[in-house]
Amino acid sequence: MAIEFIGFAATQETSESGPATPTATRNGGSPQPGAGHAPGPVVQPDYVHEVARVHEASGFDRVLVAHSSASPDGFTVADQVLTHTQGLGVLLAHRPGFVAPTLAARKFATLDAFHPGRVALHVITGGDDADQARDGDFTDKPTRYRRTDDFLDVVRKEWTATEPFDHDGEFYQVKGGFSAVRPAAPIPVYFGGASADAIRVGGKHADVYAFWGEPLAGIAERIRDVRAAAAPYGRNPRFSVSLRPIPAATETEAWERAREILRLTNERFGELRKAFNIDHSEQRGSQRLLEYAAQGEVHDKRLWTAIAKTTGAAGNSTALVGSYEQVAESLLDYVSLGVTTLLIRGFSPLADARDYGTLIDLVRSGAARDARTAPAALEDPVVPA
Known part of the structure; x- marks a missing residue:
């Protein structure tokens, strides 16, 4: 099965690390600007359109349009992304409980009718009581x-x-429920959550089950759990892992950049936490990342947990640090477990989305090479016990 790459589309340039030092492209191009919290309005249409076009040019399949109690309306943002690209899809996050399911289904189906086959639903049940209460x-x-x-x-x-x-x-x-607009092809349902309740419900419904970037052994464990939950329903979900790659021309340069990102995150994240009421301590996924961070700063070959520790694992916060070839190799290690979707976003969102085209090419060529030497590897992965 082909590897799917998903990026991230916000409505303004922002990052945990704030204004970052410029980073040069792998091919010696001009330095790219850092990722500080952009001045001006929260919704910046020109930025949305640019970030969408950059992701499409880099070879991404979709971009995530995220959700929180303070976020701009995701359906509007998704439509802007789809309208200003040719084939890029969206993974539109939706939190059940605020829009009737019949209406939510028609909203997704209508968006899909204007952009056939380019819409996916990401179900975010909500692990933060305070964020739920704000709505x-x-x-x-x-x-x-x-x-x-x-x-x-x-x-x-x-x-x-x-x-x-x-x-x-x-x-x-x-x-007497009925919709006059129905998707011509099934809209894929992505599902996130690390608790036992999440696995139970996700096993029943998920077409793609999404994990944050844990070490390989943790992902293998979670794949087994979800497959066991899905089996009684005759379902065979695919799997996604979310990571924050920090690649560079050499491993040394990548670690220099990683340490600078950590320094800036330490300076800035307290301000962000206060401004946006960020607290993921109730979420089992965050707890798992913090447990791994307590065990060590680097896991496997190059999974770096320092940002997760600094931010309290507020969302997707584990990184892969190394040369482009090394980071691609680590991403392929997840593929070897049965992961078919890689959600990657950087700490300089626009510049990194542009730069990730090199990484995407390396991963896809590596996966094609592996498939030629072991044709059944992606179709029937062996998950270690």
């Missing part, structure tokens, strides 16, 4: 995952039913 939701995590389960049952019915349907669930009741 008026005071349920606990187990309740939210039960609600997500019910939500997705209705969404799939709304997408597929050719006759009016009824639904009588714990959270949603529908009488």
Whole structure:
């Protein structure tokens, strides 16, 4: 199966590390600007359009449009990305519980009708009670995952039913539900979460199950858990890993850049945490990353946990540090476990998205080479015990 690359599309240039030192391209081009929090409005249309076009030119398949209680409307941002590119897709994050599932299904189907085959749903149930409360939701995590389960049952019915349907669930009741707009091809459902409840619900619904960047042994463990949860439903999900590559022409240069990013993050992140009320301490995924960070700063060949430790593992925060060839090799190690989607974003978002084209080419050529020498490797991966 082909490797899918997903980038990240925000509405302004921002990063944990704030203003970073310029970095030169691998091929000796002019230095690229750093990634500080951009001045001006939160929504900057020209930046959205540029970041979308850069991702498409670099060979990305999709970009993630993320969600939080303070974020701009994701559907509008996704439409801007799709309208200003030719084939780039979006992975649109959606948090169940605030929009009726029948309406949410039609919103996704309508977006897909204008941009066929380029839309995917990323289900974010919500692991932060405080962030949920900012939008008026005071349920606990187990309740939210039960609600997500019910939500997705209705969404799939709304997408597929050719006759009016009824639904009588714990959270949603529908009488005579029907949508005049349905996706011509199934809209893929990506699912994130590290708790037992997340794995239970994600195993039932996920087409792609998404993990943060843990060491290889941790990802292998989680793949086994999700496959076991999916088996009773006859499902065979694909898997995604999210990482923050820091490549350079040489390993030494990459580590110099990594240390500068860490220095700037230490200076800036307290300000960001206060401004945006960032606290992921309740999320099992963040807890797992912090546990790995406590065990050591570097895991496997070059998985670096220092940024996760500094930020409290606030989201996707583990990095791969090394030369372009070394980072590509480490990404292929995840592929060898059965991972088919790599969500990569940098600390200088626009410059790194441009630079990652080299990395994407190396990974895809390496995967093609591996497939020729071991044709069954990607189709039937052996996950170590």
